[in-house]
Amino acid sequence: MVYTSYKKIDDVGRVVLPKDVREKLGLRINDMLKIDVENDRIILTKAVDSCVFCGKSDKLKEYMGKTVCESCINKLNNT
Ligand SMILES: [Zn+2]
Structure with a gap:
């Protein structure tokens, strides 16, 4: 097409x-x-991407060149 x-x-x-x-x-x-x-x-x-840490595919963002979900980004920022 x-x-x-x-x-x-x-x-x-x-x-x-x-x-x-x-x-x-x-x-x-x-x-x-x-x-x-x-x-x-x-x-x-x-x-059709998923979080590199937990495998979820909603609320994904680019984080240091990797696809990461919002909740894992929050966990990373709190460590
Ligand atoms: Zn995640």
Whole structure:
């Protein structure tokens, strides 16, 4: 499938993914996207990632280059 759409970047750098694209790819609110930059292209991929410590896949964040959930980040910050 090739889909082309034009979207403006807003004043804080956000781009809205068209609803039909989100539905086609099963993307939902708070899903994680992987962003790869390859020359002049930005490649967005639905990330099926999980926390490196506990294996959970909700509230994930990037922490020192690793995917970690919010509660594990809190535990790390409290040690
Ligand atoms: Zn975790």
